[in-house]
Amino acid sequence: MFPLTRIAAVLLSLTLPLASHAALPDEQISASINPELAEHTKHFAQKVYKIADNVYSAVGWQLGNVAMIEAPEGLIIIDTGESVSESRKIMAEFRKITDKPVKAVVYTHFHPDHINGVKAFVTEEQVRSGEVQIIAHETLLANVVAQGALVGPILSVRSGYSFGAALPATDHEQMNAGIGPLAKAEASTFIAPTLTFKDKLDTRIAGLDLQFLHVPSEAPDEIIVYLADNRVLISAEVEQGPTLPNIHTLRGTKFRDPVVWVESLDKLRAYRAEHMVPLHGRPVSGEQNVEEVLRMTRDGIAYIHDQTVRWMNKGLTPDELVEKVKLPPHLAGYTPYLREYYGTVKHSVRQIYNGYLGWFQGDPVDLDPLPPQDKAQRLVALMGGREKVLLAAGDAYLEGDYQWAAELSGYAIRLDHDDPLARDIKARSFRKLGYASMNINWRNWYLMSAMELEGKLDGDEVQQMALSMRSAFLSADMLKTFPARVFLQNWITRVDPDKANDVELTLGFSFPDIGEEWALEVRRGVVQLHQGIPAGTTLKLTLDKTYLDTVMSGENGLLKGALLGDVKVDGSLLEIKSFLGCFDFSEAPIALTLR
Structure with missing residues (x-):
């Protein structure tokens, strides 16, 4: 044979x-499906868990959990999920527990599965009137902007691959997303925060004392909530849930510093909480159990970081490091918190190397x-x-x-x-x-x-x-909150040098309804954004920020507005058309594998 x-x-x-x-x-x-991955799906069975006497966590409806704190005078919602339709189901479950009004919403960080479902819980009018506060870190809005506007096109494609967005139903059978059930693809909702802070915030909401702490980790704007009265720690994604944390995400992200993440986990350990409520996976109760999960998680991240740096300092490159750095059995076998359902040691090691040393590995052939x-x-x-x-x-x-x-x-x-x-x-x-x-x-x-x-x-x-x-990263609700500056900054990385190499023009933008003026200067293939309109600028567009919102959403255009009178034009319309022609706003299909 x-x-x-x-x-x-x-x-x-x-x-x-x-x-x-x-x-x-x-x-x-x-x-x-890998048998262990299939078994992991059971971790996300739908259930509302009661923690202590006034905290509830809805697990299993969507990728991220939604937590509810029942305060004496109302409800505090911690994170809102990625799907309005699923979050409405969660709110219906909460309504079986209490009919108190929602008094506050907390965004623990800017990722879509934690903020996109907000309108299932509150309305814009409730927030605008002051009836409901929305609390977040001071950088959350800037992170939402950068995620949706700056790298939105490529991030959207890569996220589709990471979450298997186009896979047939047969490939989703028995599946989970590592940190929760499969994500629900739905257009996002968003309401901007009304109360932000930098490092920590001790406050009283609806008759209950709360402690907020900034703990950068899985996201740079990550915050946690601590209830001192009953020692409940809502740990957000500092404790990422039932998986080895994603020290790097394959869809693409800025450097997640493992040292900072470990420090944040140690800050959580210092609370000596009796209960921990992650925003992925099931809650943990018992001081010793909480300490164990936090300690093992920080030790897993620390081990990967420390051994990567150790072998980097002996000259190993990423392809060599991934064969050298492996978790020891007591960490690798710590189920489910250090199993490789979501993060892996190998792609974490590569990120750590690049974070410290960049792409060049030392051989000039590269x-x-x-x-x-x-x-x-x-x-x-x-x-x-x-x-x-x-x-x-x-x-x-x-x-x-x-x-x-x-x-x-x-x-x-x-x-x-x-x-x-x-x-x-x-x-x-x-x-x-x-x-x-x-x-x-x-x-x-x-x-x-x-x-x-x-x-x-x-x-x-x-x-x-x-x-x-893309609708998960950049919705109409988000666009309304974006400053005019963000719209104009997006042009900087859209300049086409083949069309702009011989162009030297400045176009001013005046927004009378918000009292702002900006200008974009094209200078032979380079674009500079100016706050204010430089003296001598002959080209200017005057429009309300409310009309600009419709331009950002794609409903209208600047030239269309000029023709219909929504945009006032100063200067030569022909020169303005030449200016606009310097930019490339096309979005061609992106092939990731066939290259």
């Missing part, structure tokens, strides 16, 4: 020279590498051509060496994105890797990329997915 590798070689050698659509032997790869397609062409030629590369990839696949099969077939795809056999091998390899993965982020990226390779996720579908995901 021939070994599998020999069978693959014979099949491929017979078909490759004859037809460009040759494929591996037929194989049905059925959807499956300073000016060959372009990826040129490199692939040379390597494929060196290996004997496409047929031999794909024969080797087919051998690797049949031997179960799926990573190597994917890497080899990737070289052929670099040379021809439409190579059917190369795409088939890589897609099958990703499906095998994805279905075996216990980590939800890795699983989703493998399976989404497989769909892209299989032609089940074309440019238009990716664009539609991105627009759907």
Whole structure:
């Protein structure tokens, strides 16, 4: 009997020279799930947990929990979930407990699964009238702006891959999101905070004393709430829930400093709380149990950080570090809090290296590498051509060496994105890797990329997915709260130097309803934002901020407003059109795998 590798070689050698659509032997790869990941789903069964005598946590309705504090004179809602429809169900559950009015909402940090469902609990009018306060860290709004406006296009696509947004129902069976049930894709709601603080805030709300503390960790604006009377600690995502914390998120984020995160966990330990209410996963009761979870979590993060730095200082690079740094059994086996359902040691190690040293690993060959397609062409030629590369990839696949099969077939795809056999091998390899993965982020990226390779996720579908995901980061409610400055700052990274290299123009913007003036100066491919309109500026648009909100949402445009009288124009309309032509606001489909 021939070994599998020999069978693959014979099949491929017979078909490759004859037809460009040759494929591996037929194989049905059925959807499956890592058994431990499937078991983890039970952790998120829907339930409202009562903690002490006046705190409730709704677990299992959506990715993030919603907590409710019943104060003497009303309710305090801690986080609002990502979905208004699911949060309304939660509020209905809370209403079975109490009919007291909502007096305050707390955003523990700026991520969509903690703020997007706010209008399920309160209205804009209640907040505007002062009936309800919204409390957050002083930087929350700026973080919402940066997330939605600055890197929204790429973040939306990458988030779609991280959360498996386009996967079919079969790939979602028995699944969870590592830190909660699968997220609900829904347009977001938002109401801006009315009370913010920097480091800490001790206050009284609805007749109850509360302590707030800024504890940067999973997010830079993370805050926790402590109820001293009954020793309840609402720990937000400092304690991320039933998983190894995501020291880095694959969808993309700024550096999450593990040292700062560990310090924040130690601040939580200092409370010696009797009860802990994370905003992902189940609450923990008993002082010793709370201490254990916090201590083990901080030790897991600290171990990954410390050992990464230790081996960095011996010269190891990221590809070497991920093989060297591994959690010891007493940490790796601490279920569920240090199991790799959401974060992994390997992608955390890479982030720590880049956070300290950046992308350059010390070999000057990386300073000016060959372009990826040129490199692939040379390597494929060196290996004997496409047929031999794909024969080797087919051998690797049949031997179960799926990573190597994917890497080899990737070289052929670099040379021809439409190579059917190369795409088939890589897609099958990703499906095998994805279905075996216990980590939800890795699983989703493998399976989404497989769909892209299989032609089940074309440019238009990716664009539609991105627009759907974008609504979670940038809704009409959020846009209304954005300062005019944010809209104009977004133009800076949109300048097209091919169109602007010979342009030197300044366009002023006057917003009489808010008493602000700004100007954008195009200076041969570079754009500078000015507060105020520089003397001598001949081009100016005058419009209300309320009209600008409709421009930001896409309902209207500046030129349309000029023609209809909503925007007053000073100066040459032709020059203004030339100015506007310097910017690229198109959003072409983004391919993450077929490159």
